[in-house]
Amino acid sequence: MKLKKEEIKHIADLARLELTDDELKKYGSQLSDVLNYIDQLKEVDTTGVEPTAQITGLENALRQDEKGDWDKRETEEALRQASALEDGQIKVKRVLDNN
Numbered sequence: 088m089k090l091k092k093e094e095i096k097h098i099a100d101l102a103r104l105e106l107t108d109d110e111l112k113k114y115g116s117q118l119s120d121v122l123n124y125i126d127q128l129k130e131v132d133t134t135g136v137e138p139t140a141q142i143t144g145l146e147n148a149l150r151q152d153e154k155g156d157w158d159k160r161e162t163e164e165a166l167r168q169a170s171a172l173e174d175g176q177i178k179v180k181r182v183l184d185n186n
Contacts, residue, residue: 088122
């Protein structure tokens with residue numbers, strides 16, 4: 088699939104890349120090659136092939152969260168390292184907007 092220069096420029100703009108004409112030509116050619124390869128893969132008969140995300144058999148090793156109590160010394164040490172405290176709690180900056 089041969090991409091037009093305008094299409095390559097549009098893709099570069101979407102990725103917020105400022106490319107020279109030489110770079111547009113070079114990367115456009117590479118992107119066209121990738122798309123051609125994808126077209127080849129589309130032609131492969133995958134009937135009966137089960138979709139997989141990975142083939143190694145690895146699984147996530149998850150465990151239940153366990154609540155543990157800290158002794159007084161550990162708590163004091165953690166609070167001493169905090170940049171700001173409020174009512175005995177570590178104060179952090181807001182991460183969500185109220186919009």
